Amino acid sequence: xxxxxxxxxxxxxxxxxxxxxxxxSVGTKVTWTNQDSVAHTVTSDDDLFDSGxxxxxxxxxxxxxxxxxxxxxxxxHPYMTAKIIVQ
Numbered sequence: 001x002x003x004x005x006x007x008x009x010x011x012x013x014x015x016x017x018x019x020x021x022x023x024x025s026v027g028t029k030v031t032w033t034n035q036d037s038v039a040h041t042v043t044s045d046d047d048l049f050d051s052g053x054x055x056x057x058x059x060x061x062x063x064x065x066x067x068x069x070x071x072x073x074x075x076x077h078p079y080m081t082a083k084i085i086v087q
Contacts, residue, residue, distance in 0.1 A: 007031065007061075010082070012040050012054070012074075017082035024064060026086055031061040040080065045071040 006028040011018045013035040024030060032042045034054040042051040042060055048070065051060035064070065064086040074080040 011035050015077060016080055020082045021085065023085040023087060026065060026067055029061050029063040030084060031059050033059040039076060041075045043073055043075045
C-alpha cells in the first residue's frame with residue numbers, strides 16, 4: 001500500500017493564525033481554513049505560496065517538501081504572522 005500523506009491544519013480565527021508556530025515533517029500538507037467573517041490571505045515571506053483572498057470557510061493547502069522555517073502573514077492584515085517549521 002502507498003504511504004499515507006501526513007497533514008496538519010491551521011485555523012484563521014480572531015485575526016490570528018492558530019497556532020502561530022507549527023512544526024511538521026518534510027512532506028506534510030498544511031491546510032489553513034478561514035474561520036473569520038472577513039477575508040484573509042496566507043502569504044509566505046519568500047513568495048513560495050500565496051492563497052489570495054480566503055473568504056469565511058475557505059481553505060488552502062500547501063505541501064512542504066524541504067526542511068526549513070517558513071514565515072508567513074496575511075497581506076490584508078500584515079500584523080497577522082506565523083511560521084511553519086519543517087524538519
